[in-house]
Amino acid sequence: MLDSTLDSATDAGAATQPVPPAGVAWGASLHGALLAHLRDYIVEGNLAPGARVPERALCERFGVSRTPLREALKVLASEGLIELLPNRGARVRQLGADEMVALFDVMGGLEALAGRLACEKITESGYAVIERLHHDMYAAYLRRDLHGYFTCNQAIHDRIVEAADNEPLATTYANFAGRLRRVRYAANLDKNRDRWGEAMREHEEILDALRRRAGPELSDILFRHLRNKRKAAAVQETVVQGTTVQGTTVQEAAVQETGAKETAAPAPAVG
Amino acid sequence: MLDSTLDSATDAGAATQPVPPAGVAWGASLHGALLAHLRDYIVEGNLAPGARVPERALCERFGVSRTPLREALKVLASEGLIELLPNRGARVRQLGADEMVALFDVMGGLEALAGRLACEKITESGYAVIERLHHDMYAAYLRRDLHGYFTCNQAIHDRIVEAADNEPLATTYANFAGRLRRVRYAANLDKNRDRWGEAMREHEEILDALRRRAGPELSDILFRHLRNKRKAAAVQETVVQGTTVQGTTVQEAAVQETGAKETAAPAPAVG
DNA sequence: GAGCGGAAAATTGCATTCATTTTTGGAAGA
């Protein structure tokens, strides 16, 4: 059975990969549960980027034999989270700057699609929820509450994807979000007030287009929004180790292989 | 029944999944090779939709033991090609009408993204290739050459994705293309001349927008193009059994579980 | 003839085992 130490490994309100990849009850089987746990384990940054994935150790940690673990590794490799080297096992995928740009663009394309579909399908109450989140976010912006801002921001984007009501889209979105999860942004909004204001204005446009159900327009805005987000973010891949955030807890920063250090709570996204 | 002129339209220039999912040399390992073979085997329709995936038989067919085969099945499940039922093995995923619509929309979103990125990155010579394909396609249209039309059409879309120069996008695109591969269209262009002309006009717009490097515009056109394609296609999921094309080799035909048999060739895409 | 147990057979899921490759560690030599 799976070790209880992993139970708390899941992140706060993040869209890691909650969507069953194929409309199937994956969580039921040992394979599905192990896969989810292992994915979280890696996405959370418990393994340094570029580091080998230690089969033996993970087998003990998760209390399974190598067979199901290796199956999970193959799947994670197909998700792009790790890479398999012939006869050398698996390594945690390390993102170069260009790969990161590519992933960001795909995220932009997926959000653009989500926005367009959301305009077609969202209900009035669904819109109301997003509108309220938007106002909450604006309030957080006014009082310079980064954490509150981030939370609302992510919730808005997640709601848009949800409103698109497209299962493969949601799954794919979650996959790419997970891949980019370990990427932190050096230039967060503290140091980049201009971007913060700009992002806030973009969100005004987003809400407005959504209100008018202007699909193509919202689509375009969302893509540019993601583009600007990337451009504003001086990228830096870091490793967060130790206790994971659950609500209000603060993470410890542990340096691994990179000299980079991030003391504050994660600033997962700007914008 | 479908016209016999479409016989070879199956894997004309199709983008099944040639892109290595993670920039790794997958083909080198047995796992990678088996995965590719098995994916093709299913995508080609050798297993009926909804049918059980016979582990034992496939092990013999591919000459491997169950361990690597099961690993491949897990990956294919994560790709959405098959589904895993706890203690009941794998089944070939069967697409309902709504799921098909969802997949088509994602394809539209991915092509829209590809078009936008292509406008940013395509070279003049890259554009020239697409332009030539476009003219070839138009010629095929004029002489009512469905096969030629399909081939050029698919090549154009593939080239756009290629021009986007985004590896995760290409991989994801190939994945969804594979999922939709078994979906055939009852209302092909023979019976739907209106759609054919409309599709041709849309492609004129596509080329024009690409020539002007009008990213957002091309993005929008491509999404609508895919939408129209779906709407025009009376959908019907079929099983192609029997001879599969593998280079020049011809595989044996084996009827499995469904009496359904389709001798004529697939009409993979319209427009 | 249709519906219903129930045991045998097949299948699945996972652990274990084995051959091969890679990595490690240290001794020998420059």
Add this chain to the structure above:
DNA sequence: TCTTCCAAAAATGAATGCAATTTTCCGCTC
């Protein structure tokens, strides 16, 4: 001291084995 080489140890990739679940099939009952 640094490099090179080689054997031991570890790790990987795949096959096999085994318990548990599911499916099949045959006889029985209604």
